[in-house]
Amino acid sequence: MSRWLLRRTLQAIVTFTVAVLLFFVLLRVTPGDPLTRLTGDRAVSEQELAVLRRRFGLDQPLATQLSAFLSGVARGDLGVSIEHYPEPVTRLLAARLPATLLLGGSVLLLNFGLGTWLGVGQAVHRGSRRDRWLTRLALAAYATPSFWLGLVLVAFVSIRWHLLPAAQMTDPLLPADAGTLTRSLDVLRHLILPVVTLSVTSIALPMRHQRAAMLASFRLDFVTAARARGLPERRVRWRHAWRTTVVPMLTLLGLWLPILVSGSVFVESVFNWPGLGSLAAEAIAARDYPVLLGTAMLVSGAVVLAGLLADVGYAILDPRVRPA
């Protein structure tokens, strides 16, 4: 187990390192050099450019630049924001992380819960009218652009009907001496629309995976055996068939995370949710290249880590997948 764990961890490190290398390549294949990104629209003379080139080591050979880039990432130094100069990118990321974790975590929980329940229902009534319509509905939701759904929800639910707040994470008019409960409820009210938007547009995946996993599970011998023993169908369904699907479903986390993160760029910017997604959207608007790059690297790291954790969790829960 420990050797397997070591190998799997090494593999994750290699994957992330190659991803960082790909980021370096990405910086090089785009037109201009990183300085054009640093200077942006400002008028800069040739001499200033030369000084800046030396300052950022761009006059060095490519190999030296690469090792500087790599060691920077290894030290957790992702450069300095252009828009919020001289704020380090890492500090901006850290400030925006909690809001994204709250939003993403809520969506993940909702998708796992509701997606599982709907997917199991579909598998049980496979081929029924309900199964077919749920599949179509899920596909329609998947086809819906999150930014559009968010805007429509804001227009009607928030602005026309005044039911829920349209933007931000907290009410700025909240009295300073408000208690924890009031504050939490306030955040919760702000959380509902972004969660609904992101969840609707991404729930198709867990539903489909759960449905397919349940169908495969229903074909297993021990499920047939449980039915033959006359166990109540509900018990066979959940205690037998569903249980075998839980762990494989958890390993899909690494697959869902990129979709969730990409969606949050749009949802957070529509709802002005103060997370990483809106940070990325702001960085695009301000052409703040270091911040965008930093966000992308953090996200990739999270995806690799989620894949690793899912595999390790799988190995702990299901001894069959881990080689002795």
Next chain:
Amino acid sequence: MIGSFGELLRRAWRNPSGRFGMLALAVLALAALLAPPLLKDPAAMPDVVAGATAPSLAHPFGTDQLNRDILARVVNGGRISLAVAGLAVLLSLGVGSLVGLVAGYVGGWLDAVLMRTVDAALAIPRLFVILLLLVVWERIPLGALILVLGTTGWFATSRLVRGEVLRLRHEPFVLAAEGLGMRARRTITRHLLPNAAGPLLVAATLGVGDVILLEAGLSFLGLGIQPPTPSWGGMVLDARPLIVSAPWTAIFPGAAIVVTVLSVNLLGDALQAALDPRSA
């Protein structure tokens, strides 16, 4: 093999979802190809004073803030969106097949290097790769957009093709072909690729839906198709300040995205079901 390709489409047609998808796509394609000359907007000149007007007989989808006919812009935007998505997916399919074939057929260290790179590339959400590539442009040329969308979409395809190659390599008919002295290139084009065509068709169909959504999102962020060329995502962006006073300016282009992507995915789903009935 052509026979079974036709069989695949026939089976998808028998599926109500597949039929809906095919018909809807046919209507959309026809509209994109034929409608633009018919939709010469009489009020094509921007008219800021008149502004956005609600749907009426003259303008079934209403007009936008510059008094442009939204129906005409939705149809024209669809032309561009479909063309961009189609070309980008073709590019992805080509690159992905090539990499997958090489990795699966040659094997060894080349396979290992290619697949580790694909692993790493898959760890970076595609949206972010595209953002990093596009954000440096002052104005994004349409060709660059297609190139960027196409070259970031082949990773999963290459894995799919590699898997098919590994599965087929030791099939008796492939071994027989090689035993009879068939050259690698001929084995690949005559035996391996045709047999991988089904899964590739499914992946390509679903890929088109993904790219339409991606392109719409990019245009919404201002990094996709550049105004004044109409695009569905760009129209939603323009409609953002009008969402309350003139909701039709946002609702119709968004609905066009939903209908198109849904049709594509229903078709992809039906093809998948026809290919592997157990999954349905």
